[in-house]
Amino acid sequence: PLPLDVEAIRADFPILSRTVRDGKRLVYLDSGATSQKPRQVLDAERWFYENVNAAPHRGAHQLAEEATGAYEEARATIGAFIGAPENEIVFTRNTTEAINLVAYALSNAATAKEPEFRTHAVGQGDEIVVTEMEHHANLIPWQQLCERTGATLRWLGLTDGGRLDLSGLATVVNERTKLVAVTQQSNILGTINPIEQIVARAREVGALVLVDGAQSVPHQPIDVTALGADFLVFSGHKMLGPTGVGVLWGRYEVLDALPPFLTGGSMIEVVRMEGSTFMPPPQRFEAGVPMTAQVVGLGAAVEYLTALGMDKVEEHERALTGYALEKLAEIPGVTVIGPPDTVSRGGAVSFTVEGVHPHDVGQVLDDLGIAVRVGHHCAWPVVRRYGVPATTRATFYVHTGYDDVDALADGIRAAQKFFGTV
Ligand code: PMP
Numbered sequence: 001p002l003p004l005d006v007e008a009i010r011a012d013f014p015i016l017s018r019t020v021r022d023g024k025r026l027v028y029l030d031s032g033a034t035s036q037k038p039r040q041v042l043d044a045e046r047w048f049y050e051n052v053n054a055a056p057h058r059g060a061h062q063l064a065e066e067a068t069g070a071y072e073e074a075r076a077t078i079g080a081f082i083g084a085p086e087n088e089i090v091f092t093r094n095t096t097e098a099i100n101l102v103a104y105a106l107s108n109a110a111t112a113k114e115p116e117f118r119t120h121a122v123g124q125g126d127e128i129v130v131t132e133m134e135h136h137a138n139l140i141p142w143q144q145l146c147e148r149t150g151a152t153l154r155w156l157g158l159t160d161g162g163r164l165d166l167s168g169l170a171t172v173v174n175e176r177t178k179l180v181a182v183t184q185q186s187n188i189l190g191t192i193n194p195i196e197q198i199v200a201r202a203r204e205v206g207a208l209v210l211v212d213g214a215q216s217v218p219h220q221p222i223d224v225t226a227l228g229a230d231f232l233v234f235s236g237h238k239m240l241g242p243t244g245v246g247v248l249w250g251r252y253e254v255l256d257a258l259p260p261f262l263t264g265g266s267m268i269e270v271v272r273m274e275g276s277t278f279m280p281p282p283q284r285f286e287a288g289v290p291m292t293a294q295v296v297g298l299g300a301a302v303e304y305l306t307a308l309g310m311d312k313v314e315e316h317e318r319a320l321t322g323y324a325l326e327k328l329a330e331i332p333g334v335t336v337i338g339p340p341d342t343v344s345r346g347g348a349v350s351f352t353v354e355g356v357h358p359h360d361v362g363q364v365l366d367d368l369g370i371a372v373r374v375g376h377h378c379a380w381p382v383v384r385r386y387g388v389p390a391t392t393r394a395t396f397y398v399h400t401g402y403d404d405v406d407a408l409a410d411g412i413r414a415a416q417k418f419f420g421t422v
Pocket of ligand 1: 097135185212214
């Protein structure tokens with residue numbers, strides 16, 4: 001049996017009771033793109049709008065006070081989920097915005113008029129290190145930062161087996177490195193990276209480390225103290241929460257030394273026509289009226305995951321991944337792109353089917369009610385590295401059962417039959 005009670009969990013997700021493609025059960029294997037939402041999260045958002053709705057940190061009335069309370073309580077809950085105090089949690093729109101926030105803060109630091117904001121400035125001669133495994137969200141902002149500042153982008157490559165090639169770690173991460181940005185779990189290969197080893201090298205040369213947790217925070221227990229990095233970024237919508245809210249966790253002393261990215265209301269201390277001063281973190285990085293209902297919804301998602309137990313969520317997905325790798329290995333012509341076993345590997349399984357284009361595989365699966373992702377998965381260099389134009393990707397979550405994986409395997413065989421490759 002699987003570690004989680006799939007039937008009980010499915011009953012919490014209203015969307016899983018709808019049918020698709022003329023009455024077929026929805027087999028949702030695309031949680032890696034965005035997750036479905038349990039009733040508890042939907043209820044929390046509705047509760048907020050029906051009972052509390054007001055702009056937090058503004059206004060002297062009761063609703064504003066309660067909205068502030070709900071917003072800050074969710075911040076504490078979400079912080080506790082990753083072992084962080086609430087003043088280290090900054091709300092953004094998603095992972096993408098959180099990474100852009102850091103990238104712009106680092107380049108703004110170079111010209112900041114406040115000397116205390118110049119500590120981490122990036123400029124000519126400095127280097128930023130990424131990996132060939134990154135989602136575009138953790139690649140383009142660094143390319144752009146380098147273009148703005150004259151810094152150089154360097155990267156760690158990949159092994160044929162779908163892992164980071166760390167043989168060049170000591171030279172690629174060196175005295176010129178200002179920041180290393182690395183994903184904890186690949187959205188396409190499923191690989192879980194040895195963050196501790198990268199952090200250890202970064203510490204030797206005094207570089208900051210940003211960890212892209214978009215595909216790890218939803219799926220395994222994370223404690224930022226143990227992780228040892230300076231920043232961890234993730235998206236609410238991939239962890240049962242609403243769209244429109246993401247998180248930037250930053251080590252307080254690092255956040256406190258950074259200038260703002262977006263500016264305006266809520267983030268200021270004193271404003272004069274001649275110039276202004278800014279609040280301490282996290283407010284310095286939260287300009288404008290925030291996405292309060294979504295933050296409250298994400299708080300409910302975190303409570304839901306905590307009640308299931310993140311250890312169990314991780315074990316559940318490892319069991320499903322092992323089962324899927326076994327099932328796919330039984331189908332001639334199917335090649336998994338990524339680590340072939342469940343060691344340091346999460347629940348994202350990408351594959352190709354000989355003689356059938358990934359988009360055609362996706363189409364046949366969709367006709368059967370099975371939702372997967374096809375394409376380059378916003379990680380173009382990865383598919384290029386493995387010499388394929390695209391892949392089909394199945395991703396698992398708390399409501400995924402063996403029956404979903406069986407449906408996938410049967411669907412792949414149906415595609416092979418349809419396109420006459422068997
Ligand atoms: N990083 C990784 C590893 C991802 O999988 C994703 C989402 N596909 C992102 C970053 C970007 O997340 P978002 O689109 O929510 O900003």
